Every structure is written in structure tokens, then in C-alpha cells.
Amino acid sequence: MxxxxxxxxxxxxxxxxxxxxxxxxxxxxxxxxxxxxxxxxxxxxxxxxxxxxxxxxxxxxxxxxxxxxxxxxxxxxxxxxxxxxxxxxxxxxxxxxxxxxxxxxxxxxxxxxxxxxxxxxxxxxxxxxxxxxxxxxxxxxxxxxxxxxxxxxxxxxxxxxxxxxxxxxxxxxxxxxxxxxxxxxxxxxxxxxxxxxxxxxxxxxxxxxxxxxxxxxxxxxxxxxxxxxxxxxxxxxxxxxxxxxxxxxxxxxxxxxxxxxxxxxxxxxxxxxxxxxxAKMIGPQVQSTPLLRGSNEALYYLDLQDISIQNIRLRLQALFSGGSTIDSGFPLTVLHPNVYGRVRIGFVQYFAQFHIQPYDSRSKPRDLTLDLCFPNPSGFDMYPTMTFHFRGANLVVRPPGIFATGKNYICVLLKSGPVTTIGAFQQSRYKFSYDFELGDRTRGEIGALRFAPEDCGSPT
CATH class of the missing domain: 2.40.70.10 (Acid Proteases)
Structure with missing residues (x-):
């Protein structure tokens, strides 16, 4: 990459x-x-x-x-x-x-x-x-x-x-x-x-x-x-x-x-x-998941049910009780500390099969401030996907949306924080529509988030 x-x-x-x-x-x-x-x-x-x-x-x-x-x-x-x-x-x-x-x-x-x-x-x-x-x-x-x-x-x-x-x-x-x-x-x-x-x-x-x-x-x-x-x-x-x-x-x-x-x-x-x-989205590739009410009424909440790394489910259902949000104003995705810890282990286990261990505090280059970084072996290209499993929809994030890589490092672009929030970088290569004419109000739904893969651009 x-x-x-x-x-x-x-x-x-x-x-x-x-x-x-x-x-x-x-x-x-x-x-x-x-x-x-x-x-x-x-x-x-x-x-x-x-x-x-x-x-x-x-x-x-x-x-x-x-x-x-x-x-x-x-x-x-x-x-x-x-x-x-x-x-x-x-x-x-x-x-x-x-x-x-x-x-x-x-x-x-x-x-x-x-x-x-x-x-x-x-x-x-x-x-x-x-x-x-x-x-x-x-x-x-x-x-x-x-x-x-x-x-x-x-x-x-x-x-x-x-x-x-x-x-x-x-x-x-x-x-x-x-x-x-x-x-x-x-x-x-x-x-x-x-x-x-x-x-x-x-x-x-x-x-x-x-x-x-x-x-x-x-x-x-x-x-x-x-x-x-x-x-x-x-x-x-x-x-x-x-x-x-x-x-x-x-x-x-x-x-x-x-x-x-x-x-x-x-x-x-x-x-x-x-x-x-x-902004309306229709078509065979369009997926839909409800937009929900949450503790902060101004935010857009989603029913995030699990996360996968390279199609391996982490089985995190019980850890999302506080709700999850989506916000393009967040540069990086933020995961609740309990969720972040499990996801971090998942990435460490994935790279371990290639005999790649994460940097510790002593070995990590000083200019790398992200929490989880690995050495980057010459020619390595076996990067995993990361999938967010929502109610009724799966957002598959490709490797360019998960990792920052350099000659000597691979860093995972995630942060630990108080509320799980899907940020802008992990929304790349998709079109998203927030549609408030959809959703079942009797179930606390305020609308629907619809999304589908898209290249997102034409030459300037």
C-alpha cells in the first residue's frame, strides 16, 4: 500500500x-x-x-x-x-x-x-x-x-x-x-x-x-x-x-x-x-440502518451490533449499550474504551500471524502519536478489512480507510474515547444519506442512514 x-x-x-x-x-x-x-x-x-x-x-x-x-x-x-x-x-x-x-x-x-x-x-x-x-x-x-x-x-x-x-x-x-x-x-x-x-x-x-x-x-x-x-x-x-x-x-x-x-x-x-x-438514495447496492434517538438528542445514533476484522467477528454486542453515533465532524473513528481494547487485541492477533508485533513505548518512533503502530516489513500488503455491523447493514471499511503507512510503520487510525463514533476517515469510499422521511417512529427511529459504495469524485 x-x-x-x-x-x-x-x-x-x-x-x-x-x-x-x-x-x-x-x-x-x-x-x-x-x-x-x-x-x-x-x-x-x-x-x-x-x-x-x-x-x-x-x-x-x-x-x-x-x-x-x-x-x-x-x-x-x-x-x-x-x-x-x-x-x-x-x-x-x-x-x-x-x-x-x-x-x-x-x-x-x-x-x-x-x-x-x-x-x-x-x-x-x-x-x-x-x-x-x-x-x-x-x-x-x-x-x-x-x-x-x-x-x-x-x-x-x-x-x-x-x-x-x-x-x-x-x-x-x-x-x-x-x-x-x-x-x-x-x-x-x-x-x-x-x-x-x-x-x-x-x-x-x-x-x-x-x-x-x-x-x-x-x-x-x-x-x-x-x-x-x-x-x-x-x-x-x-x-x-x-x-x-x-x-x-x-x-x-x-x-x-x-x-x-x-x-x-x-x-x-x-x-x-x-x-x-x-440526497435520496435508491439502488441494489444501497444498504439501510435506522437512525435512533440517544442520550444527546442532537446527535445521530446507530444500532452498532458488532465489529469484524477480516471477517472475524469480535462478538462485542454487550459493549455497545451506551449507543454509537456517526459524525463526519470526527476525523477518526472513536471507540468506547472497552470496545477499543477488544478491537486493539483483534488487530494485534491479525498481524501476529505474519510475525509482526506492535511497537511498545520504547521502540515506537517518537513522531508516531497514534496508539497502535506496527513495524512495516518490506513488501507487506496483507492488510485486513474492518466491518461495522449495524442493524440491517454492514459497512466494510477497506484498508486505506483503516491504516496510515510509512516506510517503517503501519498505524491503525482509531482512538479510544467516551462514546463510540464512526468518523470521517472510516466513511471514505461510500455515499451516505440521512433521510428523515424514513424510519419507524414507534420504535424510536428518527430516520434512516442509507449508504452504498461510491468513488466519491470526478477529476477537477
């Missing part, structure tokens, strides 16, 4: 920049083109960095995501639903995160521009969409102006206690409908502010515009604990988490009932994300 092929696959999954590739007229789906962040065409091209630095980006991004989602993340319970035409958005990648370029507000004094452009972090684990606003104190660093809500012609305030306010009265911000949200702990990050109504605009690379008026938007006035650098370009959060029938989540406000993506595997290809009707 060529190292650079694996590495390009690895980095593209984590760091893909999404740039719009769709017309805006009629009920067509959102169609987003994914571009490798380390391509010179990416707005976040970092220049030349070493192979080890690229691999470490995976690990750092996974740790950051674990901290944000599974360390007492809290959101209030909000309650709605609708159906409208499809929208478009320019999406890019910065730091460890997917971000969408969204126009916010109405400023006629800016010719040819309907809203001020902001990069909002796409978070499939959050239902709330918010941006940092002018007058914030304290604020996190932002390269551009904080959103000047008072100068927007489409800004509408919502008084505290108003029946239209989608958040609890105890979250009021001064005299206005408000929100409070926390990510992580020790000390974690948090934002509080007002819920307002605003216009969101999604530009295309063709120059078209699709606007949605009178949407709920969080206006952040007090932010604590964020570790963004001074050159930070992220202005807030675009929440794509599950919303049920609540009115506040973005997908409900714009009336979308499905979205899909296919993560690319090379900086030389384009791949796409769809939101809307075009």
Missing part, C-alpha cells in the same frame, strides 16, 4: 473544503463540491507540511471534537417543521472544521451583496445556529467585523417571554429571547446571547443567490473559553444536528428532510454534498 495514497485519502476526508457547484433556481437540491484543503486551489491551503504533521492533524482534530461533543455539551429543548425550495451555500474548511459561507442580514449599502458573509462551523452535533454579534463582551477573536445586527434592515428582535421565542424563558438575555450553550468542560467553551430573526443568504459560484427570510438566529454577546487563534475566520455555528419537530434547528427552518455526502479521497477530485431531494 503506497503511503502517499493513504495519506492523501486521510487528509482529504478530514480537511475537505466544500465549494458550491449548483444552480439556485427551482426545487433542486443543494449541491456542494468538496475540494482538498491542501490543494493550492483551497482558500485554506497551508503550504508544505510534513507527512507526520498531516497525520497529527487527524489526532488533534479528533481530540478537539471529542472534547466539544462529549464533555457535558448542553443545549435546551426546543420545539416545528416546514417544506420549501432547496438552498445553496459555499462551504470551506478551516482548522479542523467544515465551515459554510453564509450571508447574514440585509445591507443595501453594499452593492451586489445581500448579506454580510460569515464562515459558520458546520456542527452535526448541534441544533443551534448562531453568529458572534457587534457589542459582544467578552468575544472570541474574529478577523472580520462581528455581525452588526442593528444595521441590518432584516433584523427583528424577539422580547423575553414572547410566544414566538423558541427557547425557555430562563434563557432570556436581558429583555430579549435568549440562548445559552456550552461545549466541553474544564473549563470548556460557552456562548450566551439573544435569539433574533434574520435573513440568511447562500451564494453560489455561479453568482446566484438564495435567501431565507425571518429565520431564528442566535446573536452571541458573551463567549468564554474558545481557543481560536487571533487570525480566526470562524464567526459562529451552523447547527445541522437532529431537530425533531422543534422550530429552531436550521434543517427544520429551511424545510429539509434529508442530506447526503460522499467524502473524497484525493486532492485531485471533486466530490459533493447534497441537501434536499437530491
Amino acid at each position: 503506497a503511503f502517499m495514497e493513504t495519506l492523501l485519502s486521510l487528509i482529504s476526508l478530514l480537511s475537505s473544503a466544500l465549494l458550491l457547484h449548483a444552480a439556485v433556481e427551482g426545487p433542486k437540491p443543494i449541491t456542494l463540491s468538496l475540494i482538498h484543503p491542501f490543494s493550492p486551489h483551497s482558500p485554506f491551503y497551508p503550504g508544505n507540511i510534513t507527512d507526520t504533521e498531516k497525520i497529527n492533524i487527524l489526532i488533534q482534530g479528533t481530540k478537539a471534537r471529542m472534547h466539544n461533543l462529549f464533555s457535558t455539551m448542553r443545549e435546551q429543548n426546543w420545539n416545528g417543521s416546514s417544506e420549501v425550495d432547496d438552498i445553496v451555500a459555499t462551504v470551506q474548511y478551516t482548522s479542523f472544521y467544515f465551515v459554510a459561507q453564509v450571508g447574514i442580514g440585509s445591507f443595501p449599502s453594499f452593492p451586489g451583496q445581500k448579506g454580510m458573509p460569515y464562515l459558520l462551523m458546520i456542527d452535526t452535533g448541534s441544533r443551534l445556529t448562531w453568529v458572534q454579534c457587534e457589542g459582544c463582551n467578552p468575544c472570541f477573536p474574529l478577523q472580520q467585523l462581528n455581525f452588526p445586527y442593528n444595521r441590518s434592515q432584516s433584523y427583528k428582535s424577539i422580547p423575553c417571554g414572547d410566544p414566538a421565542c423558541p427557547t425557555p424563558k430562563q434563557d432570556c438575555f436581558q429583555a430579549f429571547c435568549g440562548f445559552r450553550i456550552s461545549y466541553g468542560k474544564d473549563p470548556g467553551a460557552s456562548t450566551a446571547g439573544a435569539i433574533i430573526r434574520e435573513t440568511l443568504t447562500f451564494p453560489s459560484d455561479f453568482g446566484g443567490i438564495e435567501s431565507y427570510n425571518n429565520l431564528f438566529l442566535g446573536c452571541g454577546f458573551k463567549s468564554y473559553g474558545y481557543t481560536f487563534p487571533q487570525q480566526n475566520k470562524i464567526g459562529g455555528i451552523l447547527g445541522l444536528g437532529f431537530g425533531g419537530s422543534r422550530p429552531l434547528p436550521f434543517l427544520n427552518q429551511v424545510g429539509k428532510k434529508r442530506f447526503s455526502y460522499c467524502l473524497l479521497t484525493s486532492e485531485h477530485t471533486n466530490s459533493q454534498l447534497y441537501i434536499g431531494e437530491g
Whole structure:
């Protein structure tokens, strides 16, 4: 297995920049083109960095995501639903995160521009969409102006206690409908502010515009604990988490009932994300497993029943009682410690038949920070598959989605963490569709995750 092929696959999954590739007229789906962040065409091209630095980006991004989602993340319970035409958005990648370029507000004094452009972090684990606003104190660093809500012609305030306010009265911000949200702990990050109504605009690379008026938007006035650098370009959060029938989540406000993506595997290809009707998947190769409710209502849970390594079942059924999630915001797959321990043994036993033993703490090269790494014998190519057995569906991950390899090492791209989560790298070479029109609600199903093998791209 060529190292650079694996590495390009690895980095593209984590760091893909999404740039719009769709017309805006009629009920067509959102169609987003994914571009490798380390391509010179990416707005976040970092220049030349070493192979080890690229691999470490995976690990750092996974740790950051674990901290944000599974360390007492809290959101209030909000309650709605609708159906409208499809929208478009320019999406890019910065730091460890997917971000969408969204126009916010109405400023006629800016010719040819309907809203001020902001990069909002796409978070499939959050239902709330918010941006940092002018007058914030304290604020996190932002390269551009904080959103000047008072100068927007489409800004509408919502008084505290108003029946239209989608958040609890105890979250009021001064005299206005408000929100409070926390990510992580020790000390974690948090934002509080007002819920307002605003216009969101999604530009295309063709120059078209699709606007949605009178949407709920969080206006952040007090932010604590964020570790963004001074050159930070992220202005807030675009929440794509599950919303049920609540009115506040973005997908409900714009009336979308499905979205899909296919993560690319090379900086030389384009791949796409769809939101809307075009995200529907049918065909003989399509498998389906229920999307379930879990302890965090914003996340997408799956019934993961077992894991296989090269078709050998590990018989882990009793270890998944806490639930399993899927999240493209996680670079690497994270396994609960009990599950990770069994999977680790499975890989050690597999490589032992080829007389390959894992590095210990003394022999492992110092620049390898992944937990499970092996020496790489010259000419070795007997890498195993890893299969996630879901209820009614099997996700077979090929070796390029499991291993990072170099001249002297083979590393398994998995992490131990508090909740089992299928990450982006292990979703490679498949198209996934989250369809909320499917599923048996009487069994706690909120929809269905459908997937099928796909090359995920065409030449740029």
C-alpha cells in the first residue's frame, strides 16, 4: 500500500473544503463540491507540511471534537417543521472544521451583496445556529467585523417571554429571547446571547443567490473559553444536528428532510454534498440502518451490533449499550474504551500471524502519536478489512480507510474515547444519506442512514 495514497485519502476526508457547484433556481437540491484543503486551489491551503504533521492533524482534530461533543455539551429543548425550495451555500474548511459561507442580514449599502458573509462551523452535533454579534463582551477573536445586527434592515428582535421565542424563558438575555450553550468542560467553551430573526443568504459560484427570510438566529454577546487563534475566520455555528419537530434547528427552518455526502479521497477530485431531494438514495447496492434517538438528542445514533476484522467477528454486542453515533465532524473513528481494547487485541492477533508485533513505548518512533503502530516489513500488503455491523447493514471499511503507512510503520487510525463514533476517515469510499422521511417512529427511529459504495469524485 503506497503511503502517499493513504495519506492523501486521510487528509482529504478530514480537511475537505466544500465549494458550491449548483444552480439556485427551482426545487433542486443543494449541491456542494468538496475540494482538498491542501490543494493550492483551497482558500485554506497551508503550504508544505510534513507527512507526520498531516497525520497529527487527524489526532488533534479528533481530540478537539471529542472534547466539544462529549464533555457535558448542553443545549435546551426546543420545539416545528416546514417544506420549501432547496438552498445553496459555499462551504470551506478551516482548522479542523467544515465551515459554510453564509450571508447574514440585509445591507443595501453594499452593492451586489445581500448579506454580510460569515464562515459558520458546520456542527452535526448541534441544533443551534448562531453568529458572534457587534457589542459582544467578552468575544472570541474574529478577523472580520462581528455581525452588526442593528444595521441590518432584516433584523427583528424577539422580547423575553414572547410566544414566538423558541427557547425557555430562563434563557432570556436581558429583555430579549435568549440562548445559552456550552461545549466541553474544564473549563470548556460557552456562548450566551439573544435569539433574533434574520435573513440568511447562500451564494453560489455561479453568482446566484438564495435567501431565507425571518429565520431564528442566535446573536452571541458573551463567549468564554474558545481557543481560536487571533487570525480566526470562524464567526459562529451552523447547527445541522437532529431537530425533531422543534422550530429552531436550521434543517427544520429551511424545510429539509434529508442530506447526503460522499467524502473524497484525493486532492485531485471533486466530490459533493447534497441537501434536499437530491440526497435520496435508491439502488441494489444501497444498504439501510435506522437512525435512533440517544442520550444527546442532537446527535445521530446507530444500532452498532458488532465489529469484524477480516471477517472475524469480535462478538462485542454487550459493549455497545451506551449507543454509537456517526459524525463526519470526527476525523477518526472513536471507540468506547472497552470496545477499543477488544478491537486493539483483534488487530494485534491479525498481524501476529505474519510475525509482526506492535511497537511498545520504547521502540515506537517518537513522531508516531497514534496508539497502535506496527513495524512495516518490506513488501507487506496483507492488510485486513474492518466491518461495522449495524442493524440491517454492514459497512466494510477497506484498508486505506483503516491504516496510515510509512516506510517503517503501519498505524491503525482509531482512538479510544467516551462514546463510540464512526468518523470521517472510516466513511471514505461510500455515499451516505440521512433521510428523515424514513424510519419507524414507534420504535424510536428518527430516520434512516442509507449508504452504498461510491468513488466519491470526478477529476477537477
